[in-house]
Amino acid sequence: MVPPHDADAPQQPVSPDTEFRDLNRSGRLVSDYHRLPGILSRMEDAEIRRSAPQLSRIDPDEVRRAHPDIPAVRIAVTGHSTLSALPGLLTAELARHGLLADTHLSDFDSYVFDLLTPDSAFYSARPDLALCVLDPTLVFDEVPVPWRVDDVQAVLDAKLDLLDQLVSRFTSHSDATLVLNTLPLPRRFTAQLLDHRSRARLGARWRTANARLLELSDRHPSVVVIDLDPLLAEGVPAADDRLGTYTSTHLSPELTAAYAREAGHLARAVSGRARKVLAVDLDGTLWGGILGDDGVEGIEVGDGLRGAAFAAFQRAVKQLGSQGVLLAAVSKNDPEPVAEALTGHPGMVLAEKDFVRVSANWRPKHDNLIHVAEDLNLGLDSFVFVDDSPFERGLVRRELPGVAVVDIGAEPALHTASLLRDGWFDQIELSNEDGQRTARYREELDRKDFLATFSSLQDYLEELHVQVRLSEAEDKDVPRLSQLSQRTNQFNVTTVRLSPADVRSRMAAEDTRVLVIRSADRFGDNGVVGAVFLDCGTDEWHIENFLLSCRVFSRGIEQACVSRLLTHAMASGARAVTGAYRPTAKNGKVAEFYPGQGFSVSAEDGVWTRFRHDLTVIAPPPGHITLTTDFGKHV
Template sequence: MSSAPAPPPAADPVADLHRSGRLAAEYPRLPELLRGLGDDELQRAGRLLTRLSPDEVLAEHPGQPTVSVAVTGHGTVSGLVPPLTAELARHGLLLRPHVGDFGSWLFDLADPASEVYAAGGDLVVCVLDADVVFDEVPWPWRPEDVEQVLAEKVRLLDKLAATHASAGSGTLVYTTLPLPREFSAQLVDHRSRSRLGAVWRRGNARLLGLMEEHPGLVVLDLDQLLTGPAALGDARLAAYTGTPFTPELTAALARDLAHLVRGRSGRAKKVLAVDLDGTLWGGVLGDDGPEGIEVAGGLRGRAFRQLQRVVAQLASRGVLLAAVSKNDLDPVRQVLREHPEMTLREDDFVRVVANWEPKHGNLRALAEDLNLGLDSFVFADDSAYECGLVARELPEVTVLHLDGDPALHARRLLADGWFDVRDLTEDDVRRPARYREELVRKDFLDSFASLEDYLRELEVRVELATASETDTPRLAQLTQRTNQFNLTTRRLQHDEVRALAGSPGQLVLAIRSGDRFGDNGLVGAVFVRTGGPVWRIDNFLLSCRVFARGIEQGCLAALLEHARARGAEAVEARYVPSPKNGKVKDFYPRNGFDAHGHAEDGSALFRHELRRITAVPGHLGLTVRWEREGTR
């Protein structure tokens, strides 16, 4: 009896494009092509992509977002480049890498003139491992010897972070130092092993604590990556190539680094839209009724409760949570309000959408209501049909198919760090409540015959003030996460904003707003160079939550009046086009600026001669403070 023919090999579109020589031309398609690949497939794709010169891609696509990353470390770290290339390509980013020499991390970070400083404009990654310490302990050694060397290394890393803060750019990344079992096993008594474990954990805790002292530093905790399938090290790789980690751990580190880059480049997701039946609870509400769905009881119920807890935690950290379900609205609201075992309640959602319309249409309408791009959305559903339809109709939306065992739902939701950012501000924590208020404003708008009537009744309050030190984290975050009303899309880190705010000839302004429905918080920023007779607006940005209320016109008018009062002859500004800020391309011309040519980078230049300044909109209650508090 003949055996059945072998199935044809799975299609490998990245390999096909590479063989045909079209990989550079088709680079923007990679997020779609890499979606859903397994770890081994992604590794293969990464190796192929490293053969592609970034310059080839940029020649085909000059506007392709590019990330410069320099990698250094104690051992051989070149293995990080292929998985990092693939992970960044998944998120629509192009990697321009630089790899330091073997074991050169100390020289690379201590010398501001090193190639690592020159190449790592966005990220400098220092991969650390236990041999950083054990190469310098006496042999034979005791836990006390390890403690002394480890403390010295952490102090050294503290100084290197300060050097990078003063002489480098972008973000510096350290990894923690996982402790291989081979070292603790060399201590034959359990008391000494415990002492070594305590010493090592204290050292890593101090290393993680350096983030509190250096705003431009991120420390990635590798112990958390070792809770998955990744093993720490391979003895043969370590002995023969100097590679400290297994390919699996290196790939997991690359994924975390890509999450970090995505967040600092303004691509972190903001909205989690979840299905209900089969996703947040077991069963079908319309068939089983409120008493029949699995919420917390039984083995499967406990799995759904765990997912609800994870979702609630994300919402508490500023993620906007929406329910998008094919159901009747009243029964859904009843469950969310009254079911005794529900973790999530109606107030946890910025919007509950329950109807029988196609989900992609509901998601599109929700994006319009929230004034957010669809690429800010993650959609999670247990239905392969619904996931496939949304992926086809709304390719900008990230789709998570939470099928199969509900015990795995939470892990799948968290696996890709879609909502990761470097820092969380108080404004982030309050974001869901503010967006709920924003939807109330929209309903309020719908009751008026004209926008002018609505704005008069809204009672908009605005404060334009010189930024204080406490504003710095939120201002940096606005530059990183604001895309639509961002005139240059220049991303700034915490220390860069602080340096600008403290520099002579620089004016960093914070915009706050509120109205009859609540306080919107710090929603915008203006960066201005004030030296000389011509002032220059380097960037103007505003949260999408407060568009179309006259806030931007009022703040710009106040700034122009201030420039004229201080003796300026003119104010210049520029607009750098991006895929998302097209709606503000005529912001400056609409407010009295004349076209003034183009810069070498293709950006449009504008100039206001300060003769006729547009008045502050009459419905706006504007307060202006040009001096920092405490400076008078």
């Protein structure tokens, strides 16, 4: 069935390069900063590189004043070579994701001083991301002439020992995520060895050194190492010999831009803006052909060259889903043949159970995306939409600008690269909860269907049999707690983002405690759904942050946990418990959280509202919740 012509279909868009140049010429890059994600996301890589110098001149403070709701990410950059092009590229990449880059660039070849000296400007920038950009001249500048493989090995060992010391120093004095990278090995060095056996030994030892670099993130949770080899394997040149010789720029402009793209993905992750839902079209996207015309037996997937390409794309989608990305199908089709195709076609890799929601109907796709977002209780800025139809992509872009739209064409062999190039779902670290996310969201949809059978919310809650456990966090909880702080936007009273290292430091500190909230009910185990970060170093305990997953809203869990926490504080000798709320564009629903639990306003400064509970009257936990607590020996 062919959809009728839509008179409101989006018109042929102006090229993004033209849009950008118009903003720049008219001096509206700051005032129209909110338009940059839509413009930059449609640009080719070369166009983004051309835009970077103009973007580097943007004053972050001016953008903050004009757009106070745009999240800013502080970035400090250091390294061994000339990196003057990187700040502009970072500004472009972050703007593409709706973020503001506030970048400090260190002096040339100052990375040792920067990482070693806690009172350096590098530390003083208080970065969220600290980028230490490494290049091969770090090693080859120090080998003798002539040189042998053993000479290179000696310098490699010395540099890796130095980097290990610098990493330990930096991570012990800063909460930033420190980003390193592997070292490319350009042919201009290997070709100086005339015998292939020596070249092989050099390659083996260089790769061993890069493996040591990559393993730094295993020993230091706040360290990320960007592996440049996959970028080089895609044809990105490692170096530009003229720039290296005349300007000491030892990574090529293309590789620097690709590095900035990867850093942009990390910035999105640490700012809590990683996407959560992948919504995919079916006809022409997950399989070839038109299901309504060709029938289940006639679609292309699995068999034949094109069928194999569609199956490969499905494997990539399923791989993402296995790591916590919620999959939704949004298709203009009748539901029965879609269900038959997903369950009965022998070449299908994805099954109906892999999707948290399959929306097969003839409504506009942007309407279906809205309904899926409502069902999942997630914002549309959590969605990535993939469709082979330019019409559908343009319509979603126009109607739902918060949705990330991935452009794919008619060639299925290129679908996977198009989906993965922007790292929409990248995280610093996954937790044990991620692999179970789809099943838990499906259970949540079952809960909503169950709710529809009751005439009152209270009756529903009574029959839901909610069980909650509030207990001291353990080491195994760290990845999930960091993830909650980074990805939870609605029930997050301060929106302070924490890396795994930040969580561990709070768990280890003498006066700061981390409590984890778990829940379950008649439909299953929800796992870790929230956290309380608590400072109990004085007789006035302070709740640094309270987080709760959107999956478990409106069940009384937060009231139960606060009630038991207040009771425990009073029994432990505290005379009051305080908390604070900092408003953001997304956490308005918790503005009245503390007053609703009996706290009174103690101070306001235009940004923070501070609350205090004197522990004289503590509301009991809701009666429908079975609550157990284990505050541990510390609290």
